[in-house]
Amino acid sequence: MHDKIGVLKYFMKPQQYDTYPIKWNEIFGNKRKIYVEIGFGSGEYMTALAKSNPDINFIGFETSLTALYKAQINFHKNNIKNARVIQGDARLLIRELFPSNSISKLIVNFPCPWPKKRHKERRIFITSFINTLADVLKKGGTIELATDVDWYAQEVYENFSNSEFFETQDIIKNFNRPIKTKYELKWDNEGRNKYLLIAKKLKSFKIKRVLEGVSELPHKNIKDIDIEKLKSLKDKTFKDNNITFTVSSVYEDLLNDRFLLRVVSTDDDFMQQYYISIYKKTNDWLVKLDSTTIPYRTPAVKYTVYKIAELIEK
Ligand SMILES: C[S@@+](CC[C@H](N)C(=O)[O-])C[C@H]1O[C@@H](n2cnc3c(N)ncnc32)[C@H](O)[C@@H]1O
Incomplete structure (x- = not known):
């Protein structure tokens, strides 16, 4: 049995707020850099990063309640103080909850590539979200995508390369990072190839938000x-x-x-x-x-x- 109050302290309900975008320095009580992870699964990557970078604030987005629960237990067990989680579609919520030029890094590890054409709009890096990132990322801020799907790495590479707001580095095949996610370990065991894509924000775009101001x-x-x-x-x-x-x-x-x-x-x-x-x-x-x-x-x-x-x- 876990200390439920301890676990729940990471869970934010921004629906209850009356002013958007969120004043993140008030949430964390400091003005430290912000890293965001989309689809953190059990949260092992965010836990390890947050633990080794206490000077950075981490905000994770997940649609799955089970994943949210597991990640919070992980944070709690590791006495993490600099992380929060939010439930919902990150592509929409990041647009609404972050001010312009506020995120230093966005991390997406092994997302579902939604291979079917009719599910294309469910992929994370669709044009509207790339434009959102051109607003909310800091200038010089980066996105990091790790995937085991070669065509998906290529597609996202092209999406960022075609955007006037970003520059892309060459895709790194079979990268080796100090922290591995659950899916990464699984694909490593199966001997699959994996790809790391890094894109950097060059200039800003002003995205239209649905929520803004006092509500x-x-x-x-x-x-x-x-x-x-x-x-x-x-x-x-x-x-x-x-x-x-x-x-x-x-x-x-x-x-x-x-x-x-x-x-x-x-x-x-x-x-x-x-x-x-x-x-x-x-x-x-x-x-x-x-x-x-x-x-x-x-x-x-x-x-x-x-x-x-x-x-x-x-
Ligand atoms: C394949 S899992 C990868 C989990 C973890 N990153 C890893 O590497 O082990 C993808 C996760 O992304 C979440 N997800 C998918 N689309 C999302 C979205 N639009 N916003 C937030 N989370 C999303 C899913 O619920 C799922 O937990």
Whole structure:
């Protein structure tokens, strides 16, 4: 059994913040350099790096909850103080959570190359993310990609070489770094080739962010609601420029004058799922984000709350 509080201290929930991008010096209590790792798996690479570089702050992104859990246990066992982890798609969150020119190094070890053409957009180094890196990396900052897939190394090499914001070094075949990741050990044992690609940021690009500045918790009081209109929202989609939302379910608790709407919304490529709660107060009704799900309060989330309030008001 692990000391759960000790383990959880590494886990950040930036959805709960009200100002973006994050002020990293306040999180770490210092202004040290920032290294970011995407898809850290069990976290052995980040643990070893953080341990041997206490003067650098590390932030890791993972989509897998199991990986997040394992990495935090690793940090805790090694008494790591200079690391944090965040759950979600790093390509979108790095854009939203880091100010321009703030990251010194980005590390990606043995990512899935998503070989099928229809999954191409799931690859890490797509053009939109390379442009994000041209904003958030410091000038002279680097990206390091290790992979066992030759065509993928070549593809990423070309993507960075074709970007006016980066310069690339030649791919290093069968590199030898002092720390090996879990996948690296596995591929080494199988005798696979591996490739290391390093690209350096030359000049900056200003990326468009979805969240920026202060973001209040959206809510709206309305005098009365039209229950039939509310129920008819199920499976309806609403659009406003680059924003969409769909109400996928409507749950009702008539005994308590309370409704819960499950919503999926998008701001361009940023998709989130959450609940909107609608309940009776003494003199009126309140439409607000339900506290069981905590989305990033993007323009689509705010639009959803205000549009639903407008649509159901009697
Ligand atoms: C093949 S594993 C490699 C793990 C580790 N780096 C290693 O070398 O052993 C890739 C990891 O990347 C994570 N991942 C994939 N896409 C991601 C994304 N867009 N953002 C954050 N993590 C991602 C997956 O959950 C998975 O744990």
